[in-house]
Amino acid sequence: MKDNLLSWWNGLAYREQQLVAVCSVFLIIGVFYWGIWSPISNAEQDAQMQLVQSQKTLSYVKQSANKIIAAKQAGKASTSKGSLGSMVNTAASRYGIVISRMQPQGNKIQIWTDDVPFNDLLAYLNELVQTNGLSLDTFDVTETDVPGLVKVRRIQLSQ
Structure with a gap:
């Protein structure tokens, strides 16, 4: 495999070798960005948004629980009538x-x-x-x- 790749490389003209090298660098940068960096960054943003939404939900549940407890206590007072x-x-x-x-x-x-x-x-x-x-x-x-x-x-x- 290495021999085949080396013979292919040596068969290219100097300008073609430069073009392949530059394209390889861009390919490696693209794979790194779209394959590794971007998914990690998007996952972090999604996790932060999910955390904010969960905190809002928790706050709503706590407020609702307090209202329910207050209503039950008021209900207990009125049921004694x-x-x-x-x-x-x-x-x-x-x-x-x-x-x-x-x-x-x-x-x-x-x-x-x-x-x-x-x-x-x-x-x-x-x-x-x-x-x-x-x-x-x-x-x-x-x-x-x-x-x-x-x-x-x-x-x-x-x-």
């Missing part, structure tokens, strides 16, 4: 929702209703979760023949 059943019934009457069946189970309660406007149901659940500090564990509804109305198969809330 009455029993779970009375909170559910009071909020239902405010939204005109008729509960067909209610089954308390310790710190949980399951409710069923017949046809109820979906938007009213969402506002009702929002009040129970946001204002009263309850957790929505299960939400199972089916559509009815009337647009906008749903039948609640089962909703389970817990303190």
Whole structure:
């Protein structure tokens, strides 16, 4: 291999040897730059951007966690205003929702209703979760023949 390369080199004219040498230098510089330097530099920039994004995400998660903790503490304070059943019934009457069946189970309660406007149901659940500090564990509804109305198969809330 070395002999073949050396014989090829000796077969070239002096100007051709100079041209091949200069092109070889540019080729080596190009391979170094695009094969080694540029990928490392791009990887470093990508890692720095990913670090900044991760720090922003961590900050957001910490802020959200603090808000959740504050909301849970506020919810615990407001849940002491009455029993779970009375909170559910009071909020239902405010939204005109008729509960067909209610089954308390310790710190949980399951409710069923017949046809109820979906938007009213969402506002009702929002009040129970946001204002009263309850957790929505299960939400199972089916559509009815009337647009906008749903039948609640089962909703389970817990303190």
